[in-house]
Amino acid sequence: MKAQTVLSFFLILITSLSGSQGIFPLAFFTYVPMNEQIVIGRLDEDVILPSSFERGSEVVIHWKYQDSYKVHSYYKGSDHLESQDPRYANRTSLFYN
Numbered sequence: 001m002k003a004q005t006v007l008s009f010f011l012i013l014i015t016s017l018s019g020s021q022g023i024f025p026l027a028f029f030t031y032v033p034m035n036e037q038i039v040i041g042r043l044d045e046d047v048i049l050p051s052s053f054e055r056g057s058e059v060v061i062h063w064k065y066q067d068s069y070k071v072h073s074y075y076k077g078s079d080h081l082e083s084q085d086p087r088y089a090n091r092t093s094l095f096y097n
Helices: 009-017
Strands: 003-008 046-049 060-065 069-075 092-095
Touching: 069 092
Parallel strands: none
Antiparallel strands: 003 046, 003 092, 060 069
């Protein structure tokens, strides 16, 4: 089963409007080669960031904002949001299709 990622576009725009330089630079690292895609969304609506991986206990995903704030963590087959930065609480998720 594969998973996709969801990140609120509202989060991206608010960060940009609050004085950050540029548009919300999230770092995504993967061992699986992926094609670059442009994602377009509307203010205050969810955006699905295309990403996929095979579920399993070996998968480790850590999304961070500028290597400082933990946006989302997934490992040992489930989300681990205990140390997630409060600004991202209830704003990110993985879903399976």
